[in-house]
Amino acid sequence: MIAELDHALSSEQVLKSIVSGFPQEVIDGVLRSLTTERRELARFLLAYQNAKSGSFDLIKERAGNDPGAFLIVARIIRGLSQKELARKLGLREQSIQRWEAERYRSISLSNYQKIAQTLGVRWRMDELVPLSEQFGLSYDVTKDNLTKVLRHARDNGWLEADKDSDENAIATLVRYVGDHVIRYGTPSLLRTGLNVVNHSEDWSLLSWKAQVTRQAETVISRSKPRYRPINVSWLADLVRLSQFEDGPKQAMDLLLENGIVLVTEPQISGMSVDGAAFLIDETPVVGMTLLRDTVDNFWFTLLHEVGHIVLHYRTGLSSGFFDDVNSSEVDEFEVEANQFASSMLIPAEVWSRSPVRIAKTAEPIERFAEHLKISPAIVFGRIRMERNDYKIFSNKIGRGTVRKQFFQEVRSMP
Structure with a gap:
């Protein structure tokens, strides 16, 4: 993967093929993200190489407070291969491979303790008590x-x-x-303002995220998605799906094909979250509440959360983003995600030169949307927001057409 990123970042031709046709603001963001991805992978590799040579400081630092990574580091420090650890435990090597691949997320507490004991280490047990x-x-x-x-x-x-x-x-x-x-x-940061709020003890938000995660885990177990940060060509296809009435449902399938799991779960009363983006191990997950049941809000929120994944895969996604897209005060991560969503849906250069910004009737706006191959609702929504007039074109934003695609009946847990 590092070699692939090096090749892309050093070859203008390869780089152009990756970001071909994207607005300049999106290109700049993707380049920053790929550079960060390359740097972080190189740090992981260096930490592993140092550990193999007997220097464990870097790999301990990479493990941080993750109890699963802690066991992996302990095995490396002990100089054991996965096969050797499996033999000590009376297990097949594949069991250790599977557990380590998911950083021991699915292991029981008793098995965790057994492995820790075999490795001669101890994690603070107060962190492991259910x-x-x-x-x-x-x-x-x-x-x-x-x-x-x-x-x-x-x-x-x-x-x-x-x-x-x-x-x-x-x-x-x-x-x-x-x-x-x-x-x-816990979803400790609710990034909706300049002063990022601590919501680590928000019971509703935490319950909602736990349920979204349970649904996402089922999809991951069944489909084994693989996200590749270097592949962003599908973004243009995602935007074009907005033209279709069932575009939101199609978007779920397209995202999964490209390693991202989309889960829709209604908000719990009192929450103010439109969408979220976070990681389950290496798999990005987008959660959406469909709080505002309109086509324009669905596509902006979806592209906003996808923006977090594309731009912030190594710089914040592990902590997660839980967004109120209507917040008037945002931090730098939200500014970048907002710009990404806006530019992917309607390129800034095209929008700044278009007379539809001052249009009074629907016809030129619909022609503009057809030219861009996007839903007219997105353009009508943009105009309503920029003019700060939510009475105009209220029948043009696809109100009441999204939720029914996802919430037709009560779902029972598997």
Whole structure:
């Protein structure tokens, strides 16, 4: 992969083939992202090489506070191959390969302890105790909040048995969230303003992310998606899907083909999140609430979250982005994602020269959209936003046409 990135970044011809036809703002962002990707991969390689030579400082630093990476580092420090560790445990080498490939995300606590003991290391056990056993001490969750999330969970098919008592159902929800926190941490940053807000103890947001993650894990297990940062040619195809009535559903398939999992899950009452982008191991996930059921909002939100993936794969996606796209105050990551979405949908140079910005009637706007091969709703939405007049063209933004493509019936968990 490093050689492939080196080739792309050093060859003008190869680079042009990667970003051909994109607006300049998007090209600049992709170049920054590929440069970062190359740098981070080189650091991983150097850390591994140093560890093989007996110097472990860099690889310990790369592991950070990840308990799964901690076991991988411990194995390398002990000088054991995956096959040798498997033999010590009485397992097949493939078991260790699979666990390490997903950084031990699916391993049970007892097996984690067994491997740690075999390697002669110990992770702080308070980090490994299921949150369901310490939830009351870690989170200040009111009864109203618990009841609100429970109602949402039952309405949207989160629970296998909706006839359970409230007490049993809440215990199940707490276990879901606790398991999620153990494996992935908390969505600690809600990047909607200049002062990034800590939402690590936002029970609704955390419950929502845990459910989105559970759905994404099912897709990942079935489809084995592989995201390649160097491949961005499909972005133009994604934008063109907006022309079609079922474009949102088609977008889900196209994203999966290119290594990204899209999950739609309605917002829990009180949340103010349009979309999210985060990682499950190496797989990018986009979660969308469809809070505003319009075509223009769907495509801008989707491209905004895809922008986080393309631009910030190594610089923030592991922590995650949880976005209110209507926020008036944004940090630099959100500015970049906004510019990416705007430019991919309507290139800035084209927009700045177009008379449709001041159009009073629908016809020239629809012709402009047809020329760009995008949904007219996107252009109408852009005009409404720029003029700060949400009364105009209110019947042109595809209101009420997106949610029904995803939320036709209550889903039951597998």
